Amino acid sequence: MSVQLAVRVEQLVRRYEAGGQHVTALAGVDAAFARGTFTAVMGPSGSGKSTLLQTAAGLDRPTSGRAWIGGTELSKLSETALTRLRRSKVGFVFQAFNLVDALTVEENITLPMRLSGTRPDRRWVAEVVERVGMGDRLHHRPAQLSGGQQQRVAIARALAMRPEVVFADEPTGALDGTTAAEVLALLRSIVDEQQQTIIMVTHDPLAASYADRVLVLADGRIVTDLPQPGVSRIAAELASLHPKEARVSAGVRA
16 A cells, blocks of 8 residues: 655755855755654754755745645646645644734634635534634634643644645744643644644654654755654754754753
8 A cells, every 4th residue: 555645855955045155955855754644853953954844835945856745746836826735735833823913713713714715614623623622712812822822723723724734843942841742742643633744843852752753954964764763862863963952952841
């Protein structure tokens, strides 16, 4: 039985100029992400992990190489078609939550559907809201919620369109340890129970330990690709690349 892929990148290169210098953020990355899996992408600052997420998600165009979401190659799409694909097949969860302050919880969750001109599937939205535990907060606005509650709303918004994949960029970075653990457990359960695909950038070995697989990048290349190796092994891999940063990361959720 062949493995179905949610995301694939092939020889992905991303170069840009910064301060008059040419920077190579990605240097020919090949990776495939099976449907129904949870992958953590890690690496020292400047290793290319966020750039990989952005190019794989269609938020940024690579200098060369190709990326697919499901069976759709992103490089062949116009900006309009790419925007349409992101709204219908991709969910995003960010460290800063990115909720609209003027909208209620319910309105924030259904916003991507309204932007795409799609009528919300009320039964599915209700199921998602129940899953993230925000059923009693639907008429609250973001300012009335804790950080953990806001991130739960962001997760619900990401799931509301039944996306092919959810990209999460440091989703627990703004949360305390206890709340971060709750959010990570929620992401883990969504993968296990709903077969959702999640690709998460994180600097935290404990956060990465919730994933099925850990990719470690350095200098724009994948240097480690392991099935769940555990917190200690993850921290050791990072320490071998950037000892000081790894020690700090390992203590973030201690």
